[in-house]
Every structure is written in structure tokens, then in C-alpha cells.
Amino acid sequence: MKSIILTLNDRAEGVTADGTRVPRALPGEEITLSKENQFKIVLPSKDRITPVCTHYKSCGGCSIQHVTQSFIKEWKSNVIKSCLSARGIETIIKPILTSEINSRRRVTLHGMKTKKSVTVGFFKKNTHELISTPSCELVDPEILSAFSLFEEITLLGATRKSIIEISVTVSKAGLDLNILNGKKLENQSIMKITALCENFNVARITWNEDLLANFLNPTIEFQGIAITPPPNxxxxxxxxxxxxxxxxxxxxxxxxxxxxxxxxxxxxxxxxxxxxxxxxxxxxxxxxxxxxxxxxxxxxxxxxxxxxxxxxxxxxxxxxxxxxx
Ligand SMILES: C[S@@+](CC[C@H](N)C(=O)[O-])C[C@H]1O[C@@H](n2cnc3c(N)ncnc32)[C@H](O)[C@@H]1O
Missing domain, CATH: 3.40.50.150 (Vaccinia Virus protein VP39)
Incomplete structure (x- = not known):
């Protein structure tokens, strides 16, 4: 069935005249929709671009990499305007500034043991299927360079049945890792994990909310004022x-x-x-x-x-x- 996308909602989903939400479709696009809500583009938007990240097609971590920066800026500005005007506030919105690729300093990844190996990355959109995202274009290179550490941590600290949560922040002193849903660690695993962390320039690691190692204080600066944030x-x-x-x-x-x-x-x-x-x-x-x-x-x-x-x-x-x- 052919449809036209009329608008983009505040979750970056295209919306048709009958209110059907189509993730990753853009206003003005003519599409065909299958029963499973899969869409094919018949006529693309002039604002559509090829996403920079190779994981984008399957990864649910990002929702709007398929469109130009100028379109994104206008869309974000309109989201803010409509929130404010819904409360009767009219104001001037300054131009939207967007961050560079590979500049995100905080991210929550997930890690899972598979039969033969491990997977660390993000979930596919709206699923609990984890995909490996070692080349994510969003996050700081310091996080990407520790992907093999996250895999080792998953191998040592996840059970076959559970998915661990790996929150990472890049601090001035190194990575700040906060692991949740990990299994109770034996002393030997603790020693292995802390040794690996030391090799990977980790400043601090907490495990299921307990401090595992604090090599250095993971400081952050706000206009030159140093602070050590609590884990996560x-x-x-x-x-x-x-x-x-x-x-x-x-x-x-x-x-x-x-x-x-x-x-x-x-x-x-x-x-x-x-x-x-x-x-x-x-x-x-x-x-x-x-x-x-x-x-x-x-x-x-x-x-x-x-x-x-x-x-x-x-x-x-x-x-x-x-x-x-
Ligand atoms: C998005 S953060 C913003 C923090 C800070 N202003 C900044 O820009 O870094 C929101 C903060 O609101 C706090 N928060 C959430 N719900 C709250 C509530 N009901 N009452 C007070 N603080 C709350 C959270 O602990 C968190 O620190």
C-alpha cells in the first residue's frame, strides 16, 4: 500500500495521514508499507542522506542519522517551540548547535555471552536483540578503543542467561565503568578484571553498585572546576x-x-x-x-x-x- 509521510514526530518517526508511525521515513516521502510495518521508499526526500555509521541500519542506538544536519536543526527547534507554546510560552529559539561525530563521552552498552563468543553493543530498535557496534560513529574514540575490554568483562562477568549493562564515561583520568547485572565475582575474576582495567586506562570500575577498583579519581571539569561524579x-x-x-x-x-x-x-x-x-x-x-x-x-x-x-x-x-x- 502506498502512503505519503506528512510529518516527523518528536521521536523522529515519520507519520502518515492516518497516523501510522514509520521509523526512519521522512516528510514528503512516498513509501509502500508492508503488513509488518516494513517500508520501501518509492520517492525519497531531498533531505535524505546516507548515514555515516555502518551500524545504523540495524542498530537502535540512533534514530535520525538518515537526514541532513540542517533538517535536524529545524526539526529540533520545532520540537522545542511546540513544547513551549503548548504552555503558552513564546520566545526566540537560538540556532541549534549539534555535536561532532565521535564526541559522545557517555554511553550505556550491553554485553551478552553467546554459545561461542560474546556480543557487546546496542539493541536493535524495539527488540532485545543485541548487535555488536565496535565502529559506532557517535562515541568518543577512547570508548571504542576499549571494546575488547568490554568483551572480556562480559566473558568473565555475565551469565549465559543475563545481559550485563556497561555504562562508560570518559573522564580526565581515564574511563569510568559502571557494570550492572553482572554475576557475583569470584576473587580470581576480580583480579583478572581489575588487571585488564588497569591496562585499558580505566580510572574506576563499580560492579553491581560496589566499588571494584579506584585507580584514579574520574574527574570531569565544568568550566575548569574539577568534580568527581558518583558512578553513572x-x-x-x-x-x-x-x-x-x-x-x-x-x-x-x-x-x-x-x-x-x-x-x-x-x-x-x-x-x-x-x-x-x-x-x-x-x-x-x-x-x-x-x-x-x-x-x-x-x-x-x-x-x-x-x-x-x-x-x-x-x-x-x-x-x-x-x-x-
Ligand atoms: C537531565 S539531569 C540535569 C542535571 C544538570 N542540570 C546538568 O545539566 O548536568 C536531571 C537531574 O534531575 C534530577 N531529578 C530527576 N527527577 C527529579 C525530581 N523529581 N526531583 C528533583 N530532582 C530530580 C536527576 O537526579 C538529575 O540529576
Missing amino acids: AFLQATEEGQEILIENAMLSVFNSDKVIDLFSGCGTFTLPAAKRSEVLAIDKTKSMLSAIEQAWRETSGLKKVTSRSQDLFKEPIGKEELNSF
Whole structure:
């Protein structure tokens, strides 16, 4: 059956007139759809391009590599505009900036033992089928160069029945690894894994939330202020993106004596803002707030930073308190 794609929804799926969602189809494209929702392009969009990543066809990690950067920028801008206007907010949206390929410093991979070997990578879209993605074009080369380490860790630490989660962050001191769903390790496996990690420039590895080895503190910098995030903490996906966000956020608060940072995480905006202003950081995750406090203590010249653990959905900040910032 022939269909025309009318729009792209905010999950980057093409949508036909009858509301059928077709992942990876683009507005203006004429397609034929099979019963299994597989599509063939009859007439391609002028914005369609060949994806840079060789894994893109089967990998579910990325959803919009098949279209030009200028199309992506306009689409993202419109997603933000429509979210804001749904709440009656009209504003000017600055041009969208996108990160370079191979610049993502954080990623969660999965690892699985197969009969004869291991697979480490991402799931196929909407499945639990894992595919190996050693040439992913998205992530930092330091992560790619440790793929054989992730495979060894899977071999030693996954059972035949389970899939382990391997979260990796590139820090200034080396890789920060956080493994979840791993099996309980025998001493011998612990020794093998820690020895391998040391060879692969790993700064820290945690296993099922317990610290396995801390060779060096995995520090990250926010405008030159060093912080050691807790394992698997939220960080902006790329360092370049983080610095641009900080620069722009600081433009809004540079004139304020007191700043409140809601959903502060581990201080992406709190710590740079403290160069000029007193800051109250609020987040529900205590370990991230502890990391902010420690970084503040270890950095000279910052104004006072206080932090508060609070669930901001259950207990939003009242008008009276907000007015004091
Ligand atoms: C996307 S991160 C942003 C962190 C930081 N602003 C940054 O840019 O790096 C969102 C943060 O919100 C926090 N969070 C999520 N739900 C929350 C809630 N209900 N109340 C307070 N904090 C919450 C998380 O712990 C996380 O640190």
C-alpha cells in the first residue's frame, strides 16, 4: 500500500495521514508499507542522506542519522517551540548547535555471552536483540578503543542467561565503568578484571553498585572546576555541548547575587555560577549533591554553595522561596 509521510514526530518517526508511525521515513516521502510495518521508499526526500555509521541500519542506538544536519536543526527547534507554546510560552529559539561525530563521552552498552563468543553493543530498535557496534560513529574514540575490554568483562562477568549493562564515561583520568547485572565475582575474576582495567586506562570500575577498583579519581571539569561524579551520574553527553550550555546559562545569571539551580545534577551549572554568585543546588539524588559539595570544598575562590535533596515533582519550590533568588 502506498502512503505519503506528512510529518516527523518528536521521536523522529515519520507519520502518515492516518497516523501510522514509520521509523526512519521522512516528510514528503512516498513509501509502500508492508503488513509488518516494513517500508520501501518509492520517492525519497531531498533531505535524505546516507548515514555515516555502518551500524545504523540495524542498530537502535540512533534514530535520525538518515537526514541532513540542517533538517535536524529545524526539526529540533520545532520540537522545542511546540513544547513551549503548548504552555503558552513564546520566545526566540537560538540556532541549534549539534555535536561532532565521535564526541559522545557517555554511553550505556550491553554485553551478552553467546554459545561461542560474546556480543557487546546496542539493541536493535524495539527488540532485545543485541548487535555488536565496535565502529559506532557517535562515541568518543577512547570508548571504542576499549571494546575488547568490554568483551572480556562480559566473558568473565555475565551469565549465559543475563545481559550485563556497561555504562562508560570518559573522564580526565581515564574511563569510568559502571557494570550492572553482572554475576557475583569470584576473587580470581576480580583480579583478572581489575588487571585488564588497569591496562585499558580505566580510572574506576563499580560492579553491581560496589566499588571494584579506584585507580584514579574520574574527574570531569565544568568550566575548569574539577568534580568527581558518583558512578553513572548524569552528565551532558558531550563536553563541547556542556560548555556551550554553561556559557549560555551563565549569560542569564551573571548579574545575580543568589542563584537557585533546580535539578542540579552534579553541578554543571551550580559550580560555574558560584564563580560570581551564591548558589543553592537542589536535586533528589544525594550522591550528586555530595559530589558538588566536595568539588566546592576543593576549589578556591567560589562563592557559597549549599545543596538540598528534594523531590521537586512531589515538593516544588514555593513562590516565596523562589522570590528570594
Ligand atoms: C537531565 S539531569 C540535569 C542535571 C544538570 N542540570 C546538568 O545539566 O548536568 C536531571 C537531574 O534531575 C534530577 N531529578 C530527576 N527527577 C527529579 C525530581 N523529581 N526531583 C528533583 N530532582 C530530580 C536527576 O537526579 C538529575 O540529576
